[in-house]
Every structure is written in structure tokens, then in C-alpha cells.
Amino acid sequence: MAEALKVGVAGLGTVGTSVVQLLEKHGTQIARKTGRAVTVTAVSARSRTKDRGIDVSIFDWFSDPVEMAKQADIDIFVELIGGDTGAAEDSVRAALARGVHVVTANKALLARHGVDLAEVAEENNACLNYEAAVAGGIPIVKTLRESMTGNDVSRVYGILNGTCNYILTRMEADGISFEDCLADAQRLGYAEADPTFDIEGNDTAHKLAILTSLAFGTRISSDNIYMEGITSIATADIQAADELGFRIKLLGVAQRTETGIEQRVHPTMVPKSSAIARIDGVLNAVAVDGDFVGEIVLVGPGAGGNATASSVVADIGDIARGDKTLVLGMPAADLKPYERARMRLHEGGYYIRLSVFDRPGAFAEIARCMGDAGISLESIVQKRQALEEVQAKHDTDQPQPVILITYETTEVAIKEALDVIMSKGVVAEEPQMIRIEKLN
Amino acid sequence: MAEALKVGVAGLGTVGTSVVQLLEKHGTQIARKTGRAVTVTAVSARSRTKDRGIDVSIFDWFSDPVEMAKQADIDIFVELIGGDTGAAEDSVRAALARGVHVVTANKALLARHGVDLAEVAEENNACLNYEAAVAGGIPIVKTLRESMTGNDVSRVYGILNGTCNYILTRMEADGISFEDCLADAQRLGYAEADPTFDIEGNDTAHKLAILTSLAFGTRISSDNIYMEGITSIATADIQAADELGFRIKLLGVAQRTETGIEQRVHPTMVPKSSAIARIDGVLNAVAVDGDFVGEIVLVGPGAGGNATASSVVADIGDIARGDKTLVLGMPAADLKPYERARMRLHEGGYYIRLSVFDRPGAFAEIARCMGDAGISLESIVQKRQALEEVQAKHDTDQPQPVILITYETTEVAIKEALDVIMSKGVVAEEPQMIRIEKLN
Structure with a gap:
């Protein structure tokens, strides 16, 4: 057997600690499977003395990860520091450079500097593996980089953020508000104290940017992502979705269109019968549509120390075997520029929830506005029960919820129609609009 | 770029034709992704003149695949002949040997000769890739061989036969009998004229034997698989499952137990809430439980020319990149012997459907027999409606369906209890028994 592969781990949080434990626990098996022993020889973290359940005294210690990347006697540098600049970026560049x-x-880091880092890796004949960066324990990076070799991908999409999916699942299951679910998620450790990055969609967007590049062979373009979070989702939407045969999921979707590639992150109506609709709680799922394979869906834990460590070690294993898949699936120089499809040209069905004043002609006005914009309606649902309650109170000016489901149309048509409806004074508040994703 | 990789395709049925078309259609992209052009240079099939929609005249023609494996100027031999002996085996051995x-x-072929062929491949420093052999377009072989490097797998299971899943799905959706569904499946081309191999579970067993070896690092042991097909499933079982919160799926399950590894193929009650329960029609799904990753589930097309070709080409791509994963995930010599867990020691819950004579004491007799065998019942359902109909006809000796759901017990206890119940003369026919799989 070849000489042992020496690994340095930078960042000893939950994932880093789990990586060290995994390599220790399954060391024999990993050597058997990859043909090389894999040993942690160096570590770097903020505190040397913190109790993590592992003995760090047996490793070379570096208080500065960049120093470790530059100096340590290692074959693989495992970066688990986080952040798209600073120590994470500097240490990764330093390691690849040598x-x-x-x-x-x-x-x-990948979403921002992926192409650049791929070039550095290629120049130095080094691997840059990042299975754990997208959807935790799910092998989606490998699937796109290696298993899709013979496919032209038309769409990749998924539930890429466990926090949002937990909140949406709880809202539906328990009929409670977004705010209450978020508080619960924070209490259970499924959401950060500052959850902005998760619930506004940024985390999903970062992962989507990477998937887009892998799926379409384009340069990573994380600034060109249409992004809507889940903060506007009301229990009324969750209930209406249920009644109409949908569930609401925060999806990241990258899709080839005639005018370019759409990259979008937004709450989405998905048919209850679809595989993606059944993904509950903190699970992640990613689907890939290829011209030869059809659709495949991968489901699993999107976060957590052990699941993420599993992917980190799979990446280490590939290096141990000598596999040399290119960072972004092809030479960085061959990646095409990312051509953005304009969101206003997005085509699809829409769910619209309006709060309509219960006056004669209001309904007709709304229907006319949609018709004028060339939008056909698949269904209109007025909440009769609510109406009866209101009539019992003799308060007919109280606005009534009305749900519209449109046939396929364009984003620009919907936006224009809603603007006109707003201008007519027939609705009491900003309309809610949720896109419907066409799924098998 | 390195010299083009020369491929010989043996067998030009649906899959072989699709492989040739795929390599032609996506040739440029494959070269970019793998660093090598991939060209079909030789083919072998029964008929040289059959119209397949591809021009075979541009390839070297071999009427004998073994001759092609021995003689052709090729780097990769693609075997799509089928069968576990004869030309398939001989040609694969001949190719690997050189x-x-x-x-x-x-x-x-893999289920029967996999370990042996792995040895030949290793001796000759050749790759033997077979993603398409299990679950068609789903990258489960790669996931187990490469992505699970850091996991101790406790169970791998799945829906591995599209024909059976189509039949079970239709039986539930349309309330029609097994026989009618099978006839439909045959008419639609989802089932063979002789469907025995699919519906009796042999096809699932072959795939399971391969998955077991990859998951547990054991020698392939396809003769040691407990196997029950779906022919005994009645609409009464499908209905009862639905009412009790289950769906019936034909699963292949390999599971580590205290006494060895269970390999079993049988109709299984799975909770409706589980991911596997939602896999409808001809789709396949495979789940892997690892100690670090938790559970991941892969869903996709299990058959079809294009989906299968996608996996074949992914395998070719890995070779083009120079990746050299070991055939069974580790050196064949390191594989442990397969230790069979005895089916009689299988532990789980059971669904039992009895046809009980409606006589005083019959119920008590059954309950006592189960109790005597140490089996606790989670629920007993008697079909009241049926009973009323029967009473209206004053025909109280007509047997009544009774459904029992047991708590976890052993196979041997269930079998003994059912034997005793049979001997008491309280039931009119052989009991139906379906195992319940514990799923997340």
C-alpha cells in the first residue's frame, strides 16, 4: 500500500470534530477501500484547549490556518472555517498554490471564488473537492460532476436549506405562523440566532450557484440569482396550497430557457404528488433533469456534523484513490459565460392571493384585469366560509381572500396585471404571488 | 488532449443503440468533461442489417462478441448482451484478460460471477464498471463505491424492479387485481411475455446481491437470498394496507443483524409517510443507512434505453478520466465471506390477514395462539361491513377477513403461531403474511 495520506483539518467545529472522529473510527475500512491509509496530522482552530471530545494534542497545532496551509506536512487541506474571504479564502489559495x-x-467561498479557485487548482495539479458544500450528506456534486457526463441537463432544482424546510413543514403540519415556527426552530437549534441568511434565501442561492455551474457548464454567477425568502408566507397560503393540491417549498431552481439560464430562489407551489413535495423537516433534496437519464432525485440530510463529515471524507477518499475529476466538471477555461435569463420572461403558472373588498363588480374587475393581460385562470377560489362569518357580522366591507391559479403565463404579465388590480382600489393589501413549478 | 478512447459495444438492443447515439450526440461535451474523446470503433450484434436508427457500417463489425473482446482495437468493451453465462461471460472475461x-x-452476470470477475479485472489492471446493472439511471453503484467511503452501512434497501412497482401502484390506484395489472403491464411493455423473473423477485434479488456486497464489503452471495414475489398480493391486502397507513412495495433489503446479514426480497408494508412509499409506477428507489451520513435515498428511472445508456456512459466517462475505483469497492481478496442471517431469526412487525370462520370463540382462539407464541398485537381489524352483509344473508358460517398487525417479533414465532391457528380449524385458508419494514 502507498504511503499514508496526510490530512490537515482547519476548523474544529461540529463538522471538523466529526471528520477527525470519522477518520479515526473507520480508518481501516477507508484504507481498504481507497488503497491508502488516511491520517490527520495537523489541525488548526481558534482554541487549543476547548473540550471537543477529541485529543488534539496528537496533531501538529497551528493557530493560523493560513500558516497550516503554507507550512504543514500535509497532502490534503480540509477547510471548515467558513466565510467567503479572510482565513478561509487565503488558506485554500495557499494550499492549492503549493x-x-x-x-x-x-x-x-465556492459561490464567490469557485472559478478562480478551480483555475489555481488546475495550474497546480491539485484537487478541489466540495461535496459537503451543497446539500450536506447528499452526493449531488459527484452526481453532477461524474454521473451526468452523458447528459444535457435542462434543469436542476431542490430543497437546499433545512431551516426553511423545517419552518414550512411545521407551518403546514401544526397550522402555526411563520414567526412561531422560526422561534421554535431557533430553540431546537435548526435556525441561527440571526436567521436572515437562511430565511431570505441567500444560503440556498450560494448552493444553487454551484449546482448551476456543474449542471450547465457555465461560470459560477452567484450575483445573478433572483431571490425571495419565505418570510411573506402566511398560514392562509399554506392552507390554500393544501386545498388546491400543492405544498409550498423554498426551492432553488436553475433552468435552461430560450433566452439563457434562470437561477431563482423563491417559495414555490409544488404538486403534492411530486417527490419534492414529500421532503419534510430539515431534509434536503435535489433533482436533476437530464436528456438521457430523465429525472433523478437525491434525498438526505442537508446539514449536521456527521452527515457533512461523511461527504468530506468521501472527497478525501476520492483523492486517496487518485481520482481527478475537474473542479467544476470541465476545465475552468472551457466554462461558458453565464447568460442570465431575465426573470420577467419567466414562464409558469402562478398562485395569487388577493384580499378583495366585497363590493359588487370587484370580482369582475379582477377577472377583466387578468384577461386584459392575456392571463387565463385555471381556478378562482373564494373562501365562502369566511364570507358567511362576515355577513353574519353585517360587515360586508371587510375584505375577502380570493385565490387565483393561473395557467402558464409570464412574470411580466402577472406583475402588470397585479399593478392594474392594485390601482383599481378593489384589493385591500399587496397581493401575494407564489410561482408554481411544473414537476413530474 | 490524450488519444481518443476506443469503445466496442456488444449488443445493439435498446440500450446498446442508445449508447451509440449518446456518445455521438454528446461527444464534444464528454471529451471536455473527461479530458478524452470517446469513440465507438467496433460493434457486435446478431443482425448487421436490422434497422436500429444508427449506421453500423462505420464501425468494425464482429458477429461474435467474444471475438470482438479478444481482437478488436478497443480500450473499453461494453457488454450489453445479457445472461450470466455464454457470450456475455466469455466476452467479459476475454476483454478483462487482455x-x-x-x-x-x-x-x-455480476450477481453470479462478480467476485471472480473482480479478481480478473484487478489482475489485469482493468476497470469493471456496472452502474447500469442496478437501478438503471440511478447512480447507486457510484454512491456505494465512492460516496459511502466514510460510512459503516447498516442497511441498504429499495424498489429495484419497475415491473413489480408498476403492478402494485396500479393495483392500489385502480383497485384492480394482480392478474389484470400484469396483463396491462404486458400490453404497455412494462412486463415481459414471461414475467416470472420480475414478479417472483429474481431480478430484484440479482441487484440486491450486488448492493449487499458493495454496502457491507462481503463476497456476493446471490444464492443466499430469501425471496417472495408479489403474486400472492390480493386487492384485500392493498386495501387493508391503505386503511392501516401503509403501502405495499416489493423491496430488496440487505440488513446487518447480530447473526449476520439478511438478504431478502419480499412484498413489504411501508408507512405511507416514508419516502419509499411515494415511489410510483416504473420508478426505482434505493436507500442507504450509514452511521455517519444517516439515510440517503436515490430515486429515478430503473430501466429504459436512454436512462440505462446514461449510466453506461457515466461508467465510460470515469474510465476516460482515469478514475480507478475497485470493482467491489475494495480489493476482491479483502471481501469478507457473506454470513447469512437466518430468515427465521428476522425481527419485525407483521401484517397477517386471516379468513376466519365467524363462530363463537374463533377470535379468542386466534388471540390466544398469538399470545402463546409471545406475539403482541398492535391492532386487530375485522371488516365489520363485510360481516353485516353476511348477516343480512343469514350465512354466518361465511369466513370473515381479519387483519392483525403485530408488534416486533420473530419470523419463527409468527410461523409457529400461524401453524397453530391453521391446526385449530378456525380459518378457512392459508393466512396471508406480509412483513412490515421499519422506516424513518
Whole structure:
């Protein structure tokens, strides 16, 4: 057997600690499977003395990860520091520059500097593996980089953020508000104290940017992502979705269109019968549509120390075997520029929830506005029960919820129609609009 | 770029034709992704003149695949002949023996000769890739061989036969009998004229034998698989499952137990809330439980020319990149012997459907027999409606369906209890027994 592969781990949080434990626990098996023993020889973290359940005294210690990347006697640098600049970026560049392979779970870093880092890796004949950066324990990076070799991908989409999916699942299951679910998620450790990055869609967008590049062979373009979070989702939407045969999921979707590639992150109505609709709680799922394979869907844990460590170690294993898949699935120089499809040209069905004043002609006005914009309606649902309650109170001026489901139309048509409706004074508040995703 | 990789395709049925078309259609992209052009240079099939929609005249023609494996100027031999002996086996051995890489979709060959062929491949420094042999377009072989490097797998299971899943799905959706569904499946081309191999579970067993070896690092042991097909499933079972919160799926399950590894193929009650329960029609799904990753589930098309070709080409792509994963995930010599867990020691819950004579004491007799065998009942359902109909006809001796759901017990206890119940003369026919799988 070849000489042992020496690994340096930078960042000893939950994932880093789990990586060290995994390599220790399954060391024999990993050597058997890859043909090389894999040993942690160096670590770097903020505190040397913190109790993590592992003995760090047996490793070379570096208080500065960049120093470790530059100096340590290692073959693989495992970056688990996080952040798209600073120590994470500097250490990864330093490692690659001297031909040390890098394994990272850092989606922000890849989303921002992925192409650039791929070039550095190629120049130095080093691997840059990042299975853990997208959807935690799910092998979606490998699937796109290797298993899709013979496919032209038309769409990749998924539930890429466990926090949002937990909140949406709880809202539906327990009929409670977004705010209450978020508080619960924070209490259970499924959401950060500052959850903005998750609930506004940024985290999903970072992962989507990477998937887009892998799926379509384009340069990563994380600034060109249409993004809507889940904060506007009301229990009324969750209930209406249920009644209409849908569930609401925060999806990241990258899709080839005639005018370019759409990259979008937004709450989405998905048919209850679809595989993606059944993904509950903190699970993640990613689907890929290829011209030869059809659709495949991968489901699993999107976060957590052990699941993420599993992907980190799979990446290390590939290096140990000598596999040399290109960072973004092809030479960085061959990646095409990302051509953005304009969101206003997006085509699809729409769910619209309006709060309509219960006056004669209001309904007709709304229907006319949609018709004038060339939008056909698949269904109109007025909440009769609510109406009866209101009539019992003799308060007919109280606005009534009305749900519209449109046939396929364009984003620009919907937006224009809603603007006109707003201008007519027939609705009491900003309309809610949720896109419907066409799924098998 | 390195010299083009020369591929010989043996077998030009649906899959073989699709492989040739795919390599032609996506040739540029494959070269970019793998660093090598991939060209079909030789083919072998029964008829040279049959119209397949591809021009075979541009390839070297071999009427004998073994001759092609021995003589053709190729780097990769793609075996799509089928069968576990004869030309398929001989040609694969011949190719490997001279160091030509092999890509195959042949589950029967792998299930029977996999370890032996792995040894030949290793001796000759050749790859033997077979993603398409298990679950068609789903990258489960790669996931187990590469992505699970850091996991101790406790169970792998799945829906591995599209024909059976189509039949079970239709039986539930349309309330029609097994026989009618099978006839429909045959008419639609989802079932063979002789469907025995599918509906009795052999096809699932072949795939399971391969998955077991990959998941547990054991020698393939396709003769040691407990196997029950779906022919005994009645609409009464489908209905009862639905009412009790289950769906019936034909699963292949390999599971580590205290006494060894269970390999079993049988109709299974799965909770409706589980991911596997939602897999409808001809789709396949495979789930893997690992100690670090938790559970991941892969869903996709299990058959079809294009989906299968996608996996064949992914395997070719890995070879083009120079990746050299070991055939069974570790050196064949390191594989442990397969230790069979005895089916009689299988532990789980059971669904039992009895046809009980409606006589005083019959119920008590059954309950006592179960109790005597140490089996606790989670629920007993008697079909009241049926009973009323019967009473209206004053025909109280007509047997009544009674459904029992047991708590976890052993196979041997259930079998003994059912034997005793049979001997008491309280039931009118052989009991139906379906195992319940514990799922997340």
C-alpha cells in the first residue's frame, strides 16, 4: 500500500470534530477501500484547549490556518472555517498554490471564488473537492460532476436549506405562523440566532450557484440569482396550497430557457404528488433533469456534523484513490459565460392571493384585469366560509381572500396585471404571488 | 488532449443503440468533461442489417462478441448482451484478460460471477464498471463505491424492479387485481411475455446481491437470498394496507443483524409517510443507512434505453478520466465471506390477514395462539361491513377477513403461531403474511 495520506483539518467545529472522529473510527475500512491509509496530522482552530471530545494534542497545532496551509506536512487541506474571504479564502489559495489538495464544505467561498479557485487548482495539479458544500450528506456534486457526463441537463432544482424546510413543514403540519415556527426552530437549534441568511434565501442561492455551474457548464454567477425568502408566507397560503393540491417549498431552481439560464430562489407551489413535495423537516433534496437519464432525485440530510463529515471524507477518499475529476466538471477555461435569463420572461403558472373588498363588480374587475393581460385562470377560489362569518357580522366591507391559479403565463404579465388590480382600489393589501413549478 | 478512447459495444438492443447515439450526440461535451474523446470503433450484434436508427457500417463489425473482446482495437468493451453465462461471460472475461476495461449493465452476470470477475479485472489492471446493472439511471453503484467511503452501512434497501412497482401502484390506484395489472403491464411493455423473473423477485434479488456486497464489503452471495414475489398480493391486502397507513412495495433489503446479514426480497408494508412509499409506477428507489451520513435515498428511472445508456456512459466517462475505483469497492481478496442471517431469526412487525370462520370463540382462539407464541398485537381489524352483509344473508358460517398487525417479533414465532391457528380449524385458508419494514 502507498504511503499514508496526510490530512490537515482547519476548523474544529461540529463538522471538523466529526471528520477527525470519522477518520479515526473507520480508518481501516477507508484504507481498504481507497488503497491508502488516511491520517490527520495537523489541525488548526481558534482554541487549543476547548473540550471537543477529541485529543488534539496528537496533531501538529497551528493557530493560523493560513500558516497550516503554507507550512504543514500535509497532502490534503480540509477547510471548515467558513466565510467567503479572510482565513478561509487565503488558506485554500495557499494550499492549492503549493499543490496541496483541498476539501471544503464552504459554499460561500465556492459561490464567490469557485472559478478562480478551480483555475489555481488546475495550474497546480491539485484537487478541489466540495461535496459537503451543497446539500450536506447528499452526493449531488459527484452526481453532477461524474454521473451526468452523458447528459444535457435542462434543469436542476431542490430543497437546499433545512431551516426553511423545517419552518414550512411545521407551518403546514401544526397550522402555526411563520414567526412561531422560526422561534421554535431557533430553540431546537435548526435556525441561527440571526436567521436572515437562511430565511431570505441567500444560503440556498450560494448552493444553487454551484449546482448551476456543474449542471450547465457555465461560470459560477452567484450575483445573478433572483431571490425571495419565505418570510411573506402566511398560514392562509399554506392552507390554500393544501386545498388546491400543492405544498409550498423554498426551492432553488436553475433552468435552461430560450433566452439563457434562470437561477431563482423563491417559495414555490409544488404538486403534492411530486417527490419534492414529500421532503419534510430539515431534509434536503435535489433533482436533476437530464436528456438521457430523465429525472433523478437525491434525498438526505442537508446539514449536521456527521452527515457533512461523511461527504468530506468521501472527497478525501476520492483523492486517496487518485481520482481527478475537474473542479467544476470541465476545465475552468472551457466554462461558458453565464447568460442570465431575465426573470420577467419567466414562464409558469402562478398562485395569487388577493384580499378583495366585497363590493359588487370587484370580482369582475379582477377577472377583466387578468384577461386584459392575456392571463387565463385555471381556478378562482373564494373562501365562502369566511364570507358567511362576515355577513353574519353585517360587515360586508371587510375584505375577502380570493385565490387565483393561473395557467402558464409570464412574470411580466402577472406583475402588470397585479399593478392594474392594485390601482383599481378593489384589493385591500399587496397581493401575494407564489410561482408554481411544473414537476413530474 | 490524450488519444481518443476506443469503445466496442456488444449488443445493439435498446440500450446498446442508445449508447451509440449518446456518445455521438454528446461527444464534444464528454471529451471536455473527461479530458478524452470517446469513440465507438467496433460493434457486435446478431443482425448487421436490422434497422436500429444508427449506421453500423462505420464501425468494425464482429458477429461474435467474444471475438470482438479478444481482437478488436478497443480500450473499453461494453457488454450489453445479457445472461450470466455464454457470450456475455466469455466476452467479459476475454476483454478483462487482455487488460481491456469493461462496462456492463448485466446484473445476472455480476450477481453470479462478480467476485471472480473482480479478481480478473484487478489482475489485469482493468476497470469493471456496472452502474447500469442496478437501478438503471440511478447512480447507486457510484454512491456505494465512492460516496459511502466514510460510512459503516447498516442497511441498504429499495424498489429495484419497475415491473413489480408498476403492478402494485396500479393495483392500489385502480383497485384492480394482480392478474389484470400484469396483463396491462404486458400490453404497455412494462412486463415481459414471461414475467416470472420480475414478479417472483429474481431480478430484484440479482441487484440486491450486488448492493449487499458493495454496502457491507462481503463476497456476493446471490444464492443466499430469501425471496417472495408479489403474486400472492390480493386487492384485500392493498386495501387493508391503505386503511392501516401503509403501502405495499416489493423491496430488496440487505440488513446487518447480530447473526449476520439478511438478504431478502419480499412484498413489504411501508408507512405511507416514508419516502419509499411515494415511489410510483416504473420508478426505482434505493436507500442507504450509514452511521455517519444517516439515510440517503436515490430515486429515478430503473430501466429504459436512454436512462440505462446514461449510466453506461457515466461508467465510460470515469474510465476516460482515469478514475480507478475497485470493482467491489475494495480489493476482491479483502471481501469478507457473506454470513447469512437466518430468515427465521428476522425481527419485525407483521401484517397477517386471516379468513376466519365467524363462530363463537374463533377470535379468542386466534388471540390466544398469538399470545402463546409471545406475539403482541398492535391492532386487530375485522371488516365489520363485510360481516353485516353476511348477516343480512343469514350465512354466518361465511369466513370473515381479519387483519392483525403485530408488534416486533420473530419470523419463527409468527410461523409457529400461524401453524397453530391453521391446526385449530378456525380459518378457512392459508393466512396471508406480509412483513412490515421499519422506516424513518
